[in-house]
Amino acid sequence: MPTSHTSETFTASSSAAAVAEALAMPPALKGEPAGERGGWRRGGASGPPAEGWGRIPAPVLCLTAMFLVQTGIALSKPLFGPLGVSGTTFLRLGFAAAILLAVTRPKLRDKRPRDLGSAALLGVASAGMTCLFAGAIDRLPMGTAATIEFLGPLAVALVFARRASHLLWALLAAAGVVLLTLLGEGEGGGSLDPVGLLYAFGAAACYAAYILFTDKVGATFQGFQGLAVSMTVGALTLAPLGLGEAWHGLTAPGASPLVLLASVAGVSLLLPVIPYALEMTALRRMPQRVFSVLVSLEPAVSALVGLVVLGQLLGVPQLAGIGCVVAASVGATLTGRR
Numbered sequence: 519m520p521t522s523h524t525s526e527t528f529t530a531s532s533s534a535a536a537v538a539e540a541l542a543m544p545p546a547l548k549g550e551p552a553g554e555r556g557g558w559r560r561g562g563a564s565g566p567p568a569e570g571w572g573r574i575p576a577p578v579l580c581l582t583a584m585f586l587v588q589t590g591i592a593l594s595k596p597l598f599g600p601l602g603v604s605g606t607t608f609l610r611l612g613f614a615a616a617i618l619l620a621v622t623r624p625k626l627r628d629k630r631p632r633d634l635g636s637a638a639l640l641g642v643a644s645a646g647m648t649c650l651f652a653g654a655i656d657r658l659p660m661g662t663a664a665t666i667e668f669l670g671p672l673a674v675a676l677v678f679a680r681r682a683s684h685l686l687w688a689l690l691a692a693a694g695v696v697l698l699t700l701l702g703e704g705e706g707g708g709s710l711d712p713v714g715l716l717y718a719f720g721a722a723a724c725y726a727a728y729i730l731f732t733d734k735v736g737a738t739f740q741g742f743q744g745l746a747v748s749m750t751v752g753a754l755t756l757a758p759l760g761l762g763e764a765w766h767g768l769t770a771p772g773a774s775p776l777v778l779l780a781s782v783a784g785v786s787l788l789l790p791v792i793p794y795a796l797e798m799t800a801l802r803r804m805p806q807r808v809f810s811v812l813v814s815l816e817p818a819v820s821a822l823v824g825l826v827v828l829g830q831l832l833g834v835p836q837l838a839g840i841g842c843v844v845a846a847s848v849g850a851t852l853t854g855r856r
Contacts, residue, residue: 576799576800576803576804577812580797580804581819583800584793584812584816586788586792586793586796587788587790587793588664588816588819588820588822589788590785590788590789590793591664591789592824592828593784594606595656597778597782598652598656600770600773600778601763601764601768601782602760602763602766602767603649603653603656604649604652605761605762605763605764605765605766606760607649607652607756608756608757608760608761609779609782610648610785610786611645611752611756611786612753613786614753614789614790615750617787618745618791619750621742621746622740622741622745622746625743626747630738633738634747636731636738637739637744638747640728640732640735640744640748641747641754641755642751642755645751645756646721646727646755647667647670647725648752649760650717650721650724651667651721653717654666654667654714654718657713657714657717658704658714658715658718659702659821659830659836660820660821660823661821661822661824661825662718662832662836663714664816664821665694665698665817665821665839665843666698666699666715666721667718667722667725668722668843668847669695669843670721670727670729671729672691672843672846672850673726674726674730675847675851676850679853681853683853684853688846690843690849691843691846691847693839693842694838694839694840694841695839697842699715701836702832702839742795745790749790810851811848811852814844814847814848817840817844818840818844821836
């Protein structure tokens with residue numbers, strides 16, 4: 519019916535406007551998101567919520583963002599076959615960078631060289647994290663890979679807390695890692711792939727590195743302009759590895775390049791464009807500590823999405839390990855400095 523069509527068109531345009539508004543809003547004085555995966559920001563953002571999502575509770579926006587991120591990761595895995603891990607990652611970062619550059623139009627003339635350098639280093643760290651994590655989920659269950667990668671921001675939180683009581687949370691996280699790596703099983707029921715584990719721990723190290731840079735970049739760039747710049751640098755960083763692999767997959771006999779490119783473009787919207795617009799909107803309407811507690815649920819969300827989308831059923835030791843890391847993250851957040 520015409521009325522229904524008009525309503526759907528208005529809703530779609532309102533959602534698009536909400537995304538653009540959320541991405542373009544200026545940052546708080548410290549800690550706006552600038553890295554690819556967001557999270558662990560020091561300061562809450564200020565300002566009115568994006569109109570299109572104004573009536574949705576902030577925790578719902580945050581949880582929706584996490585599910586979209588993990589769904590985007592899960593939907594990337596089938597693309598690894600035709601395009602390769604580095605090829606898929608390169609194309610996804612390239613699409614995301616193009617979208618963010620078009621929406622945010624970053625202004626670089628007034629930036630100091632060290633600000634641009636921080637954005638470039640953030641891009642390199644983000645590229646390493648993204649590519650290594652893709653390699654990990656190609657060999658490990660999603661929940662296992664995501665939990666190990668989450669040790670990066672957890673380590674940063676524990677180091678900067680500087681409290682003896684946080685040793686308890688570090689030990690709890692370590693127990694979770696032991697359960698995951700020594701007692702966990704791969705998708706075929708055998709032991710976990712050691713190369714996949716190395717990729718996951720490498721992704722955790724890169725995650726920690728870009729968390730440190732995201733605070734600096736977020737304090738000097740408006741809205742998601744820093745993300746647009748760093749994402750562009752990340753795509754260029756992966757070009758030597760991913761360009762040839764992506765081209766080979768797109769031009770292979772029997773390949774459907776338009777379908778593959780459309781799939782990658784869709785995944786790039788799920789990670790990072792739409793989720794971080796949702797997160798930025800949520801941050802304007804909820805305390806930072808509440809946001810950090812919700813972000814701590816990401817490994818569990820990853821395990822759930824891996825089960826639903828990829829059929830990855832985790833054993834009791836793996837679920838216990840994920841629970842330990844989530845509990846450690848929540849504990850470190852709630853007992854940290856206010």
